[in-house]
Amino acid sequence: xxxxxxxxxxxxxxxxxxxxxxxxxxxxxxxxxxxxxxxxxxxxxxxxxxxxxxxxxxxxxxxxxxxxxxxxxxxxxxxxxxxxxxxxxxxxxxxxxxxxxxxxxxxxxxxxxxxxxxxxxxxxxxxxxxxxxxxxxxxxxxxxxxxxxxxxxxxxxxxxxxxxxxxxxxxxxxxxxxxxxxxxxxxxxxxxxxxxxxxxxxxxxxxxxxxxxxxxxxxxxxxxxxxxxxxxxxxxxxxxxxxxxxxxxxxxxxxxxxxxxxxxxxxxxxxxxxxxxxxxxxxxxxxxxxxxxxxxxxxxxxxxxxxxxxxxxxxxxxxxxxxxxxxxxxxxxxxxxxxxxxxxxxxxxxxxxxxxxxxxxxxxxxxxxxxxxxxxxxxxxxxxxxxxxxxxxxxxxxxxxxxxxxxxxxxxxxxxxxxxxxxxxxxxxxxxxxxxxxxxxx
Numbered sequence: 514x515x516x517x518x519x520x521x522x523x524x525x526x527x528x529x530x531x532x533x534x535x536x537x538x539x540x541x542x543x544x545x546x547x548x549x550x551x552x553x554x555x556x557x558x559x560x561x562x563x564x565x566x567x568x569x570x571x572x573x574x575x576x577x578x579x580x581x582x583x584x585x586x587x588x589x590x591x592x593x594x595x596x597x598x599x600x601x602x603x604x605x606x607x608x609x610x611x612x613x614x615x616x617x618x619x620x621x622x623x624x625x626x627x628x629x630x631x632x633x634x635x636x637x638x639x640x641x642x643x644x645x646x647x648x649x650x651x652x653x654x655x656x657x658x659x660x661x662x663x664x665x666x667x668x669x670x671x672x673x674x675x676x677x678x679x680x681x682x683x684x685x686x687x688x689x690x691x692x693x694x695x696x697x698x699x700x701x702x703x704x705x706x707x708x709x710x711x712x713x714x715x716x717x718x719x720x721x722x723x724x725x726x727x728x729x730x731x732x733x734x735x736x737x738x739x740x741x742x743x744x745x746x747x748x749x750x751x752x753x754x755x756x757x758x759x760x761x762x763x764x765x766x767x768x769x770x771x772x773x774x775x776x777x778x779x780x781x782x783x784x785x786x787x788x789x790x791x792x793x794x795x796x797x798x799x800x801x802x803x804x805x806x807x808x809x810x811x812x813x814x815x816x817x818x819x820x821x822x823x824x825x826x827x828x829x830x831x832x833x834x835x836x837x838x839x840x841x842x843x844x845x846x847x848x849x850x851x852x853x854x855x856x857x858x859x860x861x862x863x864x865x866x867x868x869x870x871x872x873x874x875x876x877x878x879x880x881x882x883x884x885x886x887x888x889x890x891x892x893x894x895x896x897x898x899x900x901x902x903x904x905x906x907x908x909x910x911x912x913x914x915x916x917x918x919x920x921x922x923x924x925x926x927x928x929x930x931x932x933x934x935x936x937x938x939x940x941x942x943x944x945x946x947x948x949x950x951x952x953x954x955x
Contacts, residue, residue, distance in 0.1 A: 685711045
């Protein structure tokens, strides 16, 4: 089997492409069931955020990658990246550790990966291989956050948006700021805005209760989303982060508000995918729209400041990856060894009993000596193969060759396999083994 990752992020495709293939939250489970139904696909998980749409899957072969890619649509094909086996696993670890994020060191992505796993589990698409890989990726991400300074001073996209607003306006003192949406992005932005001295913080959301809760927390004013045209006349900065699938701020709406505000400049920061602000709005006089791609350029400066910490974080990811692969390869050799020994003991036992039956007059001690001799022969014959298989830990063709030479492919695993597995602690068992099947094919 093969672990694969197919998709794209802000690194490969502009926002115009990403928003075309974005998967609305209410469609995630249906999409996962579709992926699971593809020929050869055993498990699947879809990570869909404002900056990436990536599918992690366990499949019978690499050929399944083409079918998975097709589910993203033709617009994705020129930009998408297909990763397999160790490369796919490394990418999962780096994504979870926020090393592939637009804002390196941000904390949101690990939560988003966990949420993607939970949805996949609910859709019946998450299996043991991806679960174990995710557990180890989570371990790597936690080590990165606790053992490096990558998260120290790191900012979220919302923080970048506030920094940008501050830079454009010179100061937020005395300014009116409108938050369109009251989700996690808006919450992060609101806290930052309050510390920057915004005079008025307006919170508009489809759910009045959420707007009221956030406004209460940050000392803002809850307003109705139905009043958006009038609110655009009032605000100096609008930060949009709703889950709407169509533009919330249209060019026509902004054009009318612009006249009412006598063409006083307004800055619209769009943190969403699909975009909340109609792109052509940016063509209006004194209207400045900044979307995720614009924020990427600002975020790049923060990445440069943490280059040393990123290097240390990458080392941790590699350590966890290598440990995971090694443990998986070691376990990959156990079934072959167990089946080989069981096969040899079965043959020897049959021959011993046949020999003893043909010999008359042997006492119990003599029969025991014959059985011990057979056991000693097995141990001597299997010593070198066992050492080689354990030493190479499943790397290379030895495991498959052994199974083929001795006709072990169709034999069921012996109890020794289960015994070996039960000796592992629960954390190790949950965290490792996702690439076990794919490594057997190497």
